[in-house]
Amino acid sequence: MTFVVGENCIKCKHTDCVEVCPVDCFYEGPNFLVIHPDECIDCALCVPECPVNAIFTEDELPEDQKEFLALNAELAAIWPNIKTMKDAPPDAEQWKDVPGKRKHLER
Amino acid sequence: MSEADATMSQPAEKLTPVNEVAGPRVRDVLPGMEGHPLLAELMDVEVPAALKPVVDPKEYAHRSFKDGEFWRHIPGYAEVDRATFLDWKFQNKQSVTSVDKLVATLGNLASPAFIDDVRAGIARAPMNVRLSPYTVALIDWANPYQDPLRIQFLPVGSTQLPDHPRLTLDSLHEQADAPTPGLTHRYYDKALFLPLDVCPVYCRFCTRSYAIGGDTDTVHKARLTPNAKRWHTDIAYIASRPEIEDIVVSGGDLYMLPAQHVSTIGHLLLAIPHIRRIRIATKGPAVSPMKILTDEAWTAALFEIANAGRAMGKEVCLHTHFNTPQEITEITRQAMEVLFKGGVTVRNQTVLIRNVNDSVATMTELVRRLSYMNVRPYYVYQHDMVSAVEELRTTVQTNASIERGVRGSTAGFNTPLAIVDLPGGGGKRDVHSFEHYDRTTGISVYRSPAVHADLVYLYFDPIDLLPKEGQERWSRPAEHQRMIDEAIGTAGLTGMPLAVA
Numbered sequence: 224m225t226f227v228v229g230e231n232c233i234k235c236k237h238t239d240c241v242e243v244c245p246v247d248c249f250y251e252g253p254n255f256l257v258i259h260p261d262e263c264i265d266c267a268l269c270v271p272e273c274p275v276n277a278i279f280t281e282d283e284l285p286e287d288q289k290e291f292l293a294l295n296a297e298l299a300a301i302w303p304n305i306k307t308m309k310d311a312p313p314d315a316e317q318w319k320d321v322p323g324k325r326k327h328l329e330r
Numbered sequence: 331m332s333e334a335d336a337t338m339s340q341p342a343e344k345l346t347p348v349n350e351v352a353g354p355r356v357r358d359v360l361p362g363m364e365g366h367p368l369l370a371e372l373m374d375v376e377v378p379a380a381l382k383p384v385v386d387p388k389e390y391a392h393r394s395f396k397d398g399e400f401w402r403h404i405p406g407y408a409e410v411d412r413a414t415f416l417d418w419k420f421q422n423k424q425s426v427t428s429v430d431k432l433v434a435t436l437g438n439l440a441s442p443a444f445i446d447d448v449r450a451g452i453a454r455a456p457m458n459v460r461l462s463p464y465t466v467a468l469i470d471w472a473n474p475y476q477d478p479l480r481i482q483f484l485p486v487g488s489t490q491l492p493d494h495p496r497l498t499l500d501s502l503h504e505q506a507d508a509p510t511p512g513l514t515h516r517y518y519d520k521a522l523f524l525p526l527d528v529c530p531v532y533c534r535f536c537t538r539s540y541a542i543g544g545d546t547d548t549v550h551k552a553r554l555t556p557n558a559k560r561w562h563t564d565i566a567y568i569a570s571r572p573e574i575e576d577i578v579v580s581g582g583d584l585y586m587l588p589a590q591h592v593s594t595i596g597h598l599l600l601a602i603p604h605i606r607r608i609r610i611a612t613k614g615p616a617v618s619p620m621k622i623l624t625d626e627a628w629t630a631a632l633f634e635i636a637n638a639g640r641a642m643g644k645e646v647c648l649h650t651h652f653n654t655p656q657e658i659t660e661i662t663r664q665a666m667e668v669l670f671k672g673g674v675t676v677r678n679q680t681v682l683i684r685n686v687n688d689s690v691a692t693m694t695e696l697v698r699r700l701s702y703m704n705v706r707p708y709y710v711y712q713h714d715m716v717s718a719v720e721e722l723r724t725t726v727q728t729n730a731s732i733e734r735g736v737r738g739s740t741a742g743f744n745t746p747l748a749i750v751d752l753p754g755g756g757g758k759r760d761v762h763s764f765e766h767y768d769r770t771t772g773i774s775v776y777r778s779p780a781v782h783a784d785l786v787y788l789y790f791d792p793i794d795l796l797p798k799e800g801q802e803r804w805s806r807p808a809e810h811q812r813m814i815d816e817a818i819g820t821a822g823l824t825g826m827p828l829a830v831a
Contacts, residue, residue, distance in 0.1 A: 261428075264425075267553075
């Protein structure tokens with residue numbers, strides 16, 4: 224089991240989650256965060272921290288976001304680790320809950 | 331003072347009876363202490379003749395703590411320096427959670443046959459695997475079948491026995507006594523609060539395998555995820571019950587919560603007027619003692635709530651779970667010293683486990699080692715009736731015999747109570763306090779008047795350790811109820827309802 228960062232993180236990237244992670248298993252891309260599935264200990268601490276509710280358990284990932292499970296695993300292996308919170312992008316609020324953000328994901 | 335002065339100011343032979351050789355002086359038995367400001371004046375005092383024989387230094391083995399870079403012999407940690415190994419996040423992050431990672435970490439230290447056996451064990455286990463690098467480094471991988479840490483945390487298929495027929499998943503009935511998820515109220519003045527369901531290690535014998543440590547191939551769990559809304563609901567219940575004075579915070583393990591949450595939970599509980607005592611139960615120091623030394627924010631949060639409690643006249647203490655002398659190293663000793671100097675009382679609860687600590691010698695060494703670190707040995711639990719770990723349980727007789735052997739080896743306040751946490755929710759009872767114990771059928775009969783006055787409770791010894799006659803009777807299902815009725819009848823309790831039907 225692992226937790227998975229879903230579509231709503233794209234272009235919002237608040238990073239509140241990384242502050243509470245007991246194992247530092249978040250990895251950071253240009254406009255999105257991912258969880259390393261082999262490092263996640265399944266504790267769920269990050270879930271309520273996310274201001275845009277983008278984090279799900281593997282089992283509860285919405286049907287139309289199933290690809291994010293593999294995407295988290297793939298990108299966590301490439302992106303750098305993030306341990307401390309940083310400012311969200313200035314336009315994060317405008318992108319909250321905007322549908323179809325998948326196409327904006329930068330690698 | 332005057333006697334010491336006299337000793338120092340007069341030639342030694344004047345104090346020695348005629349024709350007798352002078353015995354050793356304090357300077358002979360405490361070498362290197364001559365310059366001590368207080369002991370200096372004792373240096374020439376003659377040591378009284380002993381009535382007891384000289385003690386073999388092996389008796390002090392409990393004072394020798396494993397030190398040095400003992401992890402380097404593990405191929406996966408060969409390049410890990412001390413600072414990295416002592417980093418608590420390294421321990422969390424590099425924990426072994428799968429067979430593949432175990433193989434990658436151990437290299438050729440473990441045989442392929444053993445690894446296959448681990449795979450078979452995990453397939454049936456109710457608990458996931460999670461081994462910190464510290465624990466991995468302390469296991470003797472040349473003899474993994476005998477190793478007491480391997481036995482506790484890593485299942486193998488080949489040693490597994492069938493479950494006892496009277497075993498249930500939540501054997502202590504914690505869920506039945508939970509008015510709201512994560513809060514169990516069983517004893518009159520005490521409640522158990524479970525803020526989260528993950529731990530730094532997963533004990534194979536976990537009594538809370540109904541909830542803790544995530545789903546496995548064989549068990550789907552009732553999750554207790556950490557979130558403020560559930561915590562507030564649990565604390566609201568505590569606030570509504572003025573008889574509760576005592577809170578055990580367990581889980582799951584507060585070791586896994588960030589400092590700010592430890593602080594929040596601690597202060598919220600302390601603020602409730604009728605709460606007088608908070609106990610934080612953690613397996614952490616047994617598997618990752620370095621966290622106390624290197625997670626400064628977490629340790630500071632613990633001190634902060636302990637000090638806040640003390641200022642209010644309330645106690646905040648830590649309950650650890652060391653089971654063997656082997657898991658206690660110099661890192662542990664330093665960590666426990668930090669807690670002691672910080673004024674946090676630490677007590678230990680041990681589980682009695684077959685081939686891990688079920689001998690007087692091992693238990694005595696554990697008790698002495700804990701005492702040496704100012705950790706109070708509080709309980710030795712009879713192993714709970716938990717699924718898929720039958721080969722870890724012992725008989726009630728074993729627990730009673732070890733208690734008899736350990737008591738007297740050190741001070742009474744450092745001697746643990748041997749108890750059985752009664753299946754069915756009767757709470758903890760002195761293991762010797764049975765109404766009746768049939769050593770052939772392995773059935774012990776207990777009552778718990780302060781918890782449920784009108785119920786009778788049973789504990790069942792593992793069948794493979796019973797005499798042949800007992801094993802034979804358990805092999806026939808028609809005999810089961812008859813053996814139970816016999817035991818209750820001999821106890822003089824026929825007609826009293828059973829806690830576990």
